[in-house]
Amino acid sequence: xxxxxxxxxxxxxxxxxxxxxxxxxxxxxxxxxxxxxxxxxxxxxxxxxxxxxxxxxxxxxxxxxxxxxxxxxxxxxxxxxxxxxxxxxxxxxxxxxxxxxxxxxxxxxxxxxxxxxxxxxxxxxxxxxxxxxxxxxxxxxxxxxxxxxxxxxxxxxxxxxxxxxxxxxxxxxxxxxxxxxxxxxxxxxxxxxxxxxxxxxxxxxxxxxxxxxxxxxxxxxxxxxxxxxxxxxxxxxxxxxxxxxxxxxx
Amino acid sequence: xxxxxxxxxxxxxxxxxxxxxxxxxxxxxxxxxxxxxxxxxxxxxxxxxxxxxxxxxxxxxxxxxxxxxxxxxxxxxxxxxxxxxxxxxxxxxxxxxxxxxxxxxxxxxxxxxxxxxxxxxxxxxxxxxxxxxxxxxxxxxxxxxxxxxxxxxxxxxxxxxxxxxxxxxxxxxxxxxxxxxxxxxxxxxxxxx
Numbered sequence: 001x002x003x004x005x006x007x008x009x010x011x012x013x014x015x016x017x018x019x020x021x022x023x024x025x026x027x028x029x030x031x032x033x034x035x036x037x038x039x040x041x042x043x044x045x046x047x048x049x050x051x052x053x054x055x056x057x058x059x060x061x062x063x064x065x066x067x068x069x070x071x072x073x074x075x076x077x078x079x080x081x082x083x084x085x086x087x088x089x090x091x092x093x094x095x096x097x098x099x100x101x102x103x104x105x106x107x108x109x110x111x112x113x114x115x116x117x118x119x120x121x122x123x124x125x126x127x128x129x130x131x132x133x134x135x136x137x138x139x140x141x142x143x144x145x146x147x148x149x150x151x152x153x154x155x156x157x158x159x160x161x162x163x164x165x166x167x168x169x170x171x172x173x174x175x176x177x178x179x180x181x182x183x184x185x186x187x188x189x190x191x192x193x194x195x196x197x198x199x200x201x202x203x204x205x206x207x208x209x210x211x212x213x214x215x216x217x218x219x220x221x222x223x224x225x226x227x228x229x230x231x232x233x234x235x236x237x238x239x240x241x242x243x244x245x246x247x248x249x250x
Numbered sequence: 251x252x253x254x255x256x257x258x259x260x261x262x263x264x265x266x267x268x269x270x271x272x273x274x275x276x277x278x279x280x281x282x283x284x285x286x287x288x289x290x291x292x293x294x295x296x297x298x299x300x301x302x303x304x305x306x307x308x309x310x311x312x313x314x315x316x317x318x319x320x321x322x323x324x325x326x327x328x329x330x331x332x333x334x335x336x337x338x339x340x341x342x343x344x345x346x347x348x349x350x351x352x353x354x355x356x357x358x359x360x361x362x363x364x365x366x367x368x369x370x371x372x373x374x375x376x377x378x379x380x381x382x383x384x385x386x387x388x389x390x391x392x393x394x395x396x397x398x399x400x401x402x403x404x405x406x407x408x409x410x411x412x413x414x415x416x417x418x419x420x421x422x423x424x425x426x427x428x429x430x431x432x433x434x435x436x437x438x439x440x441x442x443x
Contacts, residue, residue: 002406003367003385040430045367071268076387076428096264098389098428121298123363123389166363166389197361220361250367250385 003250004214004242005045005221006235007199008228010035012051012081015061017229033068039228040075042235045250047073048101048169048223051081063091070096078126085112086119093120101126101169104142107149107156110163117164126199127160128169129153131186138186145173153186154193161194168194169223171201179205179227187217199223207233207241214247253277253441254289256316258306262297262427266326269427273438281310291441292319295427296328300339300352300392303328307345317347322443323419330414330421331392339392347419348399350411352392357407363391364406368424373402375415377422377439383432386412386424393423 011018016030036047051062059082066079079092080101089100106113106127116125130145131138131153138153157168170190172183182203190198200219204227213219227233242249255266257279270277286292296303307313325333332344337352355362367385396403399414413422426433
């Protein structure tokens with residue numbers, strides 16, 4: 001049986017993890033390789049590394065880092081941040097990344113999704129959507145959730161699938177950082193309108209929130225950052241809890 | 251021991267090299283016929299789309315070489331699919347090592363691609379000796395149905411071939427290079443065949 005996935009997300013700036021971490025037995029919590037390796041050993045099913053570096057110099061560092069991650073970590077990982085062309089993706093995949101994720105650049109130029117799929121195959125193209133619930137409408141935002149667009153979440157998701165992407169990473173900006181739970185109703189609707197896997201993101205605060213995301217939200221995977229980084233919910237604890245809830249977990 | 255990885259445009263080549271490095275093995279990456287023929291083991295990686303990839307193999311005449319290899323060969327993911335007769339993915343004729351088709355998952359209820367960790371069922375071959383866990387990482391929309399060649403199955407929508415074997419040819423649908431310690435063990439078992 002296919003298992004639901006738990007995915008820690010690491011923000012990277014100039015080759016270092018950004019958010020503070022609270023790990024015991026880790027030499028350098030700022031080292032994305034060491035941190036990723038620790039998560040993999042704890043049972044993370046995949047990892048996401050998001051490059052928030054804005055400079056060209058930082059981009060080069062990131063590609064080196066991707067190679068270092070691939071050399072040391074034996075589970076799949078996605079990289080994202082600042083990808084805006086087919087040319088940006090080649091070096092990341094040949095360095096060992098399994099999937100890449102695009103966000104604002106796909107909203108700006110949806111044709112980019114088709115180009116990426118044609119060049120590299122749907123299985124490695126993730127489209128991330130940041131959306132905000134405004135007057136009962138889920139509105140897609142870009143630039144880290146700051147800039148509203150004229151796109152609506154469900155229409156955009158259908159378009160993303162039609163253009164061939166392999167997976168959708170949906171972050172509810174309303175829920176992100178609140179620790180009040182994932183956007184369950186939106187997740188459930190997303191699962192109804194598209195048939196590609198959905199990764200839920202934004203709002204994880206308790207282990208029950210993960211149960212809801214999988215059972216009611218029908219999510220295929222759940223992503224979180226701070227609760228893992230700060231050791232609030234250790235991955236092994238989360239996974240054994242979810243197993244007890246009869247959720248298929250590795 | 252000489253381990254060769256077939257060099258063409260496969261997306262996961264670097265990951266396979268790194269996985270072997272973690273086992274203390276330095277594979278060679280080559281499209282050279284003599285190098286491939288003289289290797290002790292050959293790995294045929296693959297990620298991408300079937301027809302484009304077959305085209306690349308033909309340009310390098312690897313479609314002629316691969317079926318003739320005599321040492322143990324391990325196909326991974328698309329590599330496995332290309333070792334079969336024909337793929338429904340863009341109606342592609344493949345290498346024909348396995349007299350088996352490659353068909354697309356069809357379901358109203360399940361997500362496609364089949365993406366994530368799933369367990370092996372009835373894994374019965376030396377490739378699967380002493381696995382610490384039977385969960386492997388899969389990413390695919392096409393599959394090889396269960397047949398006389400099947401040496402491990404996985405259940406998604408229906409049972410399909412997670413691994414097949416014929417003579418010196420082995421192939422797995424999942425990614426051992428990305429399947430943690432159990433994936434590493436499968437690579438190790440293959441190397442030690």
